[in-house]
Amino acid sequence: MLQWSIGGLPQLPYQPGSLPPGERKIEPPKGVAPTAKFALLVISAWVIPIVAFFLLRWELVYLVLPYVTLISVEYLLFKPRGEVKIWRVVPHDRFLEEEEVEVELHVVPEFDVENLVVRDLVPEELEVVSGNPEKVFCLSAGEEGILRYRVRMKRGVHNFEGVRVSYRDPLGFFSGDVLVELFTEVVGVPRIYDIPTPYSTRGTKITIGPLPSPRLGEGLEFHAVREYRPGDPLKIINWKATARTGEIMANEFESERKVDVVFVVDASRANAPVLDYQVRAAASLMLNALNDGTSFGLLLAEETPLWVRVDYGKRHFFKCVDFLSTAKPGSNDIILYQVEHLARVAFPLRAQIVYFSPLLTSESRETLRILGEMGYKVVVISPNPNSLYTPSTEEEEVAMRLVELRRKALLRELSTYGLIIDWDVKKPLKAAIAEVIKV
Incomplete structure (x- = not known):
C-alpha cells in the first residue's frame, strides 16, 4: 500500500506485490498548491483595505467580507488535510501470453474529495482491452474507490512503475499533481503447445526412459x-x-536410462520475426521433458549468452521458462563460438541437442554443422519466416516460390547433420513434427 501524503512525504509500508521496505527511496511530492485564482482572491482582500485607508472611505472595507468569507470556507471545507492511500492489485505475477489480466487500483482518501483524478501508468507494450486506466473519483473520507481495467499480456517482463494523481477542489482554488512510485512487476510466459517429443528412439531399449543414457x-x-x-x-x-x-x-x-537434453535457442537479431515461435516450441518441449522425468539444460544464445546447466524437476523447469520469457533478439553474431565452447566444456557427453533456429545466417548453419560433426544427435525446430508473409501480387508470389525453393535446398543440404523440422508457423507445430516423424 503506497500512501501519498498531500503536501507531505509519501510512506511505503510493505505489501505483497509492492516494494519491500528500504528497496527504493521516494522523493517528496510537491503537494497541493493554491491556484492563480486563489492568489488573486487573497491579493484583492489586501488591496481593498489599503485603498480604503488612503481614500478614507471605510465603507469600502465591507467589500472585503465576501473575499474573507470565501477564503475561510475554502480553508475550512476544501483544503485537503490528510493522505490518499493507493495500492495496485493483480491476481499473481505470472501470466500466459495473450491472456487478459485484470488490474485494480484502490484509492482511499482521509478527507472528502470531489475531484481526484487517478491514472495508472500502463507499460507501453501492454494493450488495454477493456476499461480505462484513468478515472475521476468523488469520495468521502475513508471511502474506498476502485479503478479496474484489463490488459492483454505479452511475453516478457513488464513493469508498472507508478500512478499519476491529480487533485482539484470544486472552486478551483487548490490543485495538485504528483507521480506516485508504485512498482509492480508481471511476467508474460510463453504459451505451451501440446506436441510430441521429436527425439529419435530407433535402436534403443526403452526401460525407464525412451532414450539411451551416456552413463x-x-x-x-x-x-x-x-x-x-x-x-x-x-x-x-x-x-x-x-x-x-x-x-x-x-x-x-x-545403461538404459534417459538421455540428457540440451535446448539451444538462437536469439540473434535476424530471427526477430519468429523468436516468439522458437520460445514457445522450446517451452513446450521442456514441459515434455519435465513430464518424462528427463534432465535438460538451456542455452539462450543472445548477445550475452545464458546457460542453464542440465538438471531436472519443476523448479528447474520454471527457472528455464522464466529465462525464455525474457528472451529478446540481440546483435548476436557469435552463436557459433558460444555453442562450440559450451559443447566442449559443459554439454553432457552424447546429449540430445534440440536446436531452435530458422537457419537464416551462416553462423546458425555452421553451428548445426559443428554439432553434427562433434557427434551430437541434433533435432532442429526451424520456424519458416517466409510463412509469415502473404504475397499480394503475382510477382511477389513468384519471388516467394523462388525463396522457398532456395530454403528447401539449403535444409536438404544441412539434413546430413541433424533431423530438421521445417515449420510453417501458420500450422500447428504438432503437424510439422508429424510430417517428419511418425508419432
Whole structure:
C-alpha cells in the first residue's frame, strides 16, 4: 500500500506485490498548491483595505467580507488535510501470453474529495482491452474507490512503475499533481503447445526412459571392451578378447536410462520475426521433458549468452521458462563460438541437442554443422519466416516460390547433420513434427 501524503512525504509500508521496505527511496511530492485564482482572491482582500485607508472611505472595507468569507470556507471545507492511500492489485505475477489480466487500483482518501483524478501508468507494450486506466473519483473520507481495467499480456517482463494523481477542489482554488512510485512487476510466459517429443528412439531399449543414457553400467546395449577390474562379475568377461590380447578383458554395457537434453535457442537479431515461435516450441518441449522425468539444460544464445546447466524437476523447469520469457533478439553474431565452447566444456557427453533456429545466417548453419560433426544427435525446430508473409501480387508470389525453393535446398543440404523440422508457423507445430516423424 503506497500512501501519498498531500503536501507531505509519501510512506511505503510493505505489501505483497509492492516494494519491500528500504528497496527504493521516494522523493517528496510537491503537494497541493493554491491556484492563480486563489492568489488573486487573497491579493484583492489586501488591496481593498489599503485603498480604503488612503481614500478614507471605510465603507469600502465591507467589500472585503465576501473575499474573507470565501477564503475561510475554502480553508475550512476544501483544503485537503490528510493522505490518499493507493495500492495496485493483480491476481499473481505470472501470466500466459495473450491472456487478459485484470488490474485494480484502490484509492482511499482521509478527507472528502470531489475531484481526484487517478491514472495508472500502463507499460507501453501492454494493450488495454477493456476499461480505462484513468478515472475521476468523488469520495468521502475513508471511502474506498476502485479503478479496474484489463490488459492483454505479452511475453516478457513488464513493469508498472507508478500512478499519476491529480487533485482539484470544486472552486478551483487548490490543485495538485504528483507521480506516485508504485512498482509492480508481471511476467508474460510463453504459451505451451501440446506436441510430441521429436527425439529419435530407433535402436534403443526403452526401460525407464525412451532414450539411451551416456552413463555406463549394467544394461543390454553393448558399448565397448575394456580391461577387467576387480569386483566385475565373471559373466561380462569377453573370452575371445582375453585370448587375443593375453589380458582379462570385460564387456561394457550401456545403461538404459534417459538421455540428457540440451535446448539451444538462437536469439540473434535476424530471427526477430519468429523468436516468439522458437520460445514457445522450446517451452513446450521442456514441459515434455519435465513430464518424462528427463534432465535438460538451456542455452539462450543472445548477445550475452545464458546457460542453464542440465538438471531436472519443476523448479528447474520454471527457472528455464522464466529465462525464455525474457528472451529478446540481440546483435548476436557469435552463436557459433558460444555453442562450440559450451559443447566442449559443459554439454553432457552424447546429449540430445534440440536446436531452435530458422537457419537464416551462416553462423546458425555452421553451428548445426559443428554439432553434427562433434557427434551430437541434433533435432532442429526451424520456424519458416517466409510463412509469415502473404504475397499480394503475382510477382511477389513468384519471388516467394523462388525463396522457398532456395530454403528447401539449403535444409536438404544441412539434413546430413541433424533431423530438421521445417515449420510453417501458420500450422500447428504438432503437424510439422508429424510430417517428419511418425508419432
